[in-house]
Amino acid sequence: MAYRGLFTRHVSIWAAVVTASRLPVAMAPLAFLFYGRGTDTGYSGGAAMAAAYALAEAIGAPLLSTRLRSRPHRREIAVGLAVSACAFALLGTVPHPGTGLAVALAAVAGATAAAAPGALRTMAEHLAPGPHLHTALSLESTLNMAVWAASPALVSALALGVGPQAPFFLATTATFAAAAALWLLPDRTGATGEGERAPLRQALSAWPVYLTSTAAMYLLASIELTLPALLEHRDLPVAYSGPILTGFALASIAGGLVYGARTWPGSVQRQSLVMLLLMIAGVAATALASTWPAIAALLALTGLLQAAVLITRNLTLREQLPADLHPLGYSALYAGSGIGYGLSAAATGLLLAVTGLLLAVTGPDTAVLIATGTTLVLTAATGLKRRAATGEEPASG
Template structure:
């Protein structure tokens, strides 16, 4: 397994398009806080507008993701990204507008392009041989880690050094760039006639039922991003508790993002033993342990090492979730499934952040982090139980489906060697 098949002009075009679509997402929450921080109640107002943006993402991802059609993918994605561009442009052009207007622009900016993540991920799988999809998803994770590492510094530098509206105008420009980039990519995905409906085929079960059946994968995916949110939101308070300069939070989070890129790269280098759900639980357990250690270690260097290791393992956990979706969903439902995963991750991020924020009023930051870790461990356990139960229920029919999928996909290798063994449940 190598990355050789992933290196191509079309994948480079995809990467440029994906950066344009995803960097605004990474920039938005912090940029919205900087946009209104000098107004009365600035930080609280910024948090409310950022919450409107996140609600737009959580609502828009499944709604628009389920409406994506393989034969109209380019047009649908372009419309969503274009409307998102208008939302960001409104925020940058009218920074002094009424808070309700800003919240409306933020909701549109978050919701309209929310299906782009799932659509672009599905398009990426069309650009590489089937055997290299795992490596392609690793490249996507590396790219995402880089975007999240660069975005906070870019937002802070532009907002403080130029003007608070500039990061949002840049976000609008980047998203507009991604609209043009779509015309360098395939206009659609999938070649089978039965995939037009976006589900399991014209005679298969309804798309909604197919997506609901994959709920355990979404739960563990939400738990994975919840740990990232926990680290991001509580880290400044934790550093203050430890007597460490709050300014270290930026470099520490950048280190966590770099660790995520490294983890994604290493994961794509080879096949790994065990079932995908088992790998996922192991990686989530390791990530949880690293975040818990970061809450307990008093020294800056120790916190840095724990966060880098946590980011490395968390990237692998998210990759196993994406590969699991490819295993349990029919090809025509993948874009919608990725979009639902995106929404579920946002819910996990918000839920853990809300829990930690509430606990910070009555408990130490380290205690809040440990409580959040316990919540994510519980979510992981529920997701794992759901996957085991679903696999046990399918029984021998699950083996038959795996054989059919393997026959259709030829040499496709998800990195899950156990898919080909007789003891798959």
């Protein structure tokens, strides 16, 4: 029933823009690899493109979001998406570009659209009625997970069935469509004169939220990367890793919808902390499980919790930053979670290297337990920071 009251005309358009703008982001890492495989750039060139895209996105998100503090959001996002779409189009139409040009175009595509996720999340605060904000953010999280779940099959089908550059044409179309649909939404201009001094320092004051997000994504990346080895270590069919991870993705989508369908007791900070601790326990139990149904069930439970953690971190950040810094904070959160989750080639390569070193001297279950321990320490650090801040409040009042 909560979703029934959410879907106004503007929110429906906003949801379509979110989906269209996230599709190229989800497609990009695998699309670059298939592109390198099918052209003169090779796999190494494709990996370099993916790394350049991710790095440019991580840098561009907070930098471009600072412009939204005093400029019309709609125009800024639309221009960035249009430039990104042009970069994807060039990748799809330039015949066999060298690695240097391909890497440069990938970086442009990632950087110019990087402010869109944070800005669109900020737009939801004004498009959705007050009581429906957490429902709108749940919808956004669900759409994001659905796009990420569908994109690998979509990229594979286009790259192998049509051509290595075909995914870029879809990315171009989706990005241009998102830019055009933005003009059907009411515009919003960031507040001026508020916190103009060191906005980045202000945004970084919410570091416990960013750290919690990165810790959660690192934890999930660790179990996903070690799942095949974990199944083999338990003498279970490695082929089950695909269906198990599909179940995890579907559970995440369902979890986002369930969280947004009602209000939950306690503050969003407490909800986020409790569910992250449950996620840590679930992943640790997965490392110790001896049967594939138990592993699948525990990962599905973790997926349900992951969705709620993603949503509550956004709500927590909204409470901790002034309104004019919401786009910057959301963009920093988006960039940090992407790095932590290993969605880019650079982050994935780092996690694979760390996991590979651990697997060389321990079993995959031990590697996962080390990851859960690391995440627990990071979570405890954020909890201590919150407690210290709460203790300081009376003195400052």
